[in-house]
Amino acid sequence: MQGGAGASTDVHASAPWPHRLLDVPALRRAGTPPVPFRQFVLKLHSRCNLLCTYCYVYNAADDSWRDRPSRIPDNVLKRSAQRIAEHVAAHGLRRIRVELHGGEPLLGGAETALRQIAEVHAAVRAVSGTLCEVQANVQTNGTLLTEPMVRRLASSGIRVGVSLDGGRAEHNKRRVDHAGRPSWGAVTRGLAVLAEHPEVYAGILCTIDLDLDPEDVYDSLMEFRPAALDLLLPHANWASPPPGKGPSTAGSAPYGEWLARAFDRWFDDGRYRTRIRLFTEIIGLLLGLPSGAEAVGLSPIVAVLVDTDGSIEQVDSLKTAYQRAPSTGMTVFRHSFDDVLEHPGIVARQLGTGALADECLSCPVLQVCGGGHYAHRYLKGSGFRNRSVYCADLEVLIRHVARRIEPVLGLGSLLPD
Numbered sequence: 001m002q003g004g005a006g007a008s009t010d011v012h013a014s015a016p017w018p019h020r021l022l023d024v025p026a027l028r029r030a031g032t033p034p035v036p037f038r039q040f041v042l043k044l045h046s047r048c049n050l051l052c053t054y055c056y057v058y059n060a061a062d063d064s065w066r067d068r069p070s071r072i073p074d075n076v077l078k079r080s081a082q083r084i085a086e087h088v089a090a091h092g093l094r095r096i097r098v099e100l101h102g103g104e105p106l107l108g109g110a111e112t113a114l115r116q117i118a119e120v121h122a123a124v125r126a127v128s129g130t131l132c133e134v135q136a137n138v139q140t141n142g143t144l145l146t147e148p149m150v151r152r153l154a155s156s157g158i159r160v161g162v163s164l165d166g167g168r169a170e171h172n173k174r175r176v177d178h179a180g181r182p183s184w185g186a187v188t189r190g191l192a193v194l195a196e197h198p199e200v201y202a203g204i205l206c207t208i209d210l211d212l213d214p215e216d217v218y219d220s221l222m223e224f225r226p227a228a229l230d231l232l233l234p235h236a237n238w239a240s241p242p243p244g245k246g247p248s249t250a251g252s253a254p255y256g257e258w259l260a261r262a263f264d265r266w267f268d269d270g271r272y273r274t275r276i277r278l279f280t281e282i283i284g285l286l287l288g289l290p291s292g293a294e295a296v297g298l299s300p301i302v303a304v305l306v307d308t309d310g311s312i313e314q315v316d317s318l319k320t321a322y323q324r325a326p327s328t329g330m331t332v333f334r335h336s337f338d339d340v341l342e343h344p345g346i347v348a349r350q351l352g353t354g355a356l357a358d359e360c361l362s363c364p365v366l367q368v369c370g371g372g373h374y375a376h377r378y379l380k381g382s383g384f385r386n387r388s389v390y391c392a393d394l395e396v397l398i399r400h401v402a403r404r405i406e407p408v409l410g411l412g413s414l415l416p417d
Contacts, residue, residue, distance in 0.1 A: 022344045027351075034341035035350050036091035039303040040084050040098050041315065044105040044112045045071050046308045050141050050183055053174040054207065056235040057103070062319035062326070069308045071108060076310040077116050079332045083306075085123035087337040088132050096124075100138040100158070101305075101316075110149045113138050114156050137161055137202050141175070143183050145190030154200040161202040162191060167220025171212055191224045203228030203274075210244045210254050214262035222273060230277040231262060233295070235320045237378035238389050245389065256396030263397070267404055282401045285368040286414045296394070298370040300350035304340055306332055312340050314349075317375040321384075348384070349374050357386050364416040369394045 142162040236242035291297020318325040348355040372388030
């Protein structure tokens with residue numbers, strides 16, 4: 001293992017990270033093992049052809065993207081693949097996910113995505129043969145998708161996910177280019193191409209807008225025939241609350257009520273037509289299954305990000321907190337992913353209840369909520385050891401889902417009062 005955990009101690013001491021202070025060596029001595037990464041987010045491009053008004057990369061507290069190369073250089077592309085393979089070999093992993101992100105990862109075409117995945121496949125095969133499955137996805141705004149591009153991505157087994165706020169032009173007024181022009185026409189052309197290639201169509205990510213009708217959002221998105229949907233709470237925190245939830249309305253639950261209406265639409269009419277990740281995760285957690293998403297549950301985080309300059313970072317959602325919040329101070333050139341597992345920010349996100357606020361520990365929906373998304377807990381001066389800014393919303397949604405599924409499954413009460 002290059003670098004070693006000790007090599008990054010000085011970086012941690014000087015970096016402005018208000019994560020919960022942890023004695024990582026003591027935790028390791030006490031038998032708290034790290035959980036290896038299984039999801040690797042690789043940024044292919046640090047710029048975007050859109051400038052969505054709510055974007056947490058370009059319109060949040062952290063503007064470190066300005067100092068990064070616009071596109072990933074060859075040495076970062078290759079070294080990232082080598083580090084992934086090293087991690088696969090070290091932990092005997094049998095399945096990993098590689099997520100190609102940006103900015104807009106398809107700026108400049110599909111070539112970089114194809115080369116990155118080819119490098120990962122070659123490096124992983126060299127250390128594991130066919131024992132480790134590599135699942136590859138690219139997350140795009142959809143405006144650059146063409147038939148030839150989709151065919152090329154499909155030929156390399158790369159699935160395509162699209163970000164969209166609803167299935168109508170008026171739902172996507174915040175998704176505009178740098179001149180303020182709508183992206184709707186371009187993205188609908190891209191989605192029409194994807195719909196003809198269901199084998200690579202991963203689904204749609206939709207950020208919630210309280211001004212939109214949840215039933216209409218769901219119905220309109222289903223017109224694009226997605227294999228899956230994910231309804232995302234806008235990335236926000238106590239220092240920068242989301243729209244409709246200022247400090248004076250922290251106990252209100254407009255997002256929970258919005259999601260409850262969307263759940264009813266899906267559950268009563270279309271739940272067999274697609275999977276909505278947030279809803280299926282909550283149902284699974286209510287039934288005692290482990291979580292697989294960061295938004296809910298207590299499962300340890302297993303995702304790590306490599307930026308275009310080779311910096312290894314925590315996930316981008318932390319950019320909403322403060323300048324360089326995702327930073328670990330490490331790079332693929334000097335550190336392994338095992339080194340990153342010792343970073344206090346990563347350790348805190350693998351501790352489950354050990355990293356939660358005291359008030360969360362007595363909450364009756366704790367095992368399902370899990371404290372909510374880590375980035376949504378931030379408060380200036382106290383870091384991330386707080387309840388989620390969406391605490392009330394999550395409880396409203398979780399209790400609503402429990403009430404709906406109890407009679408269908410013939411179960412008694414799934415949650416205490």
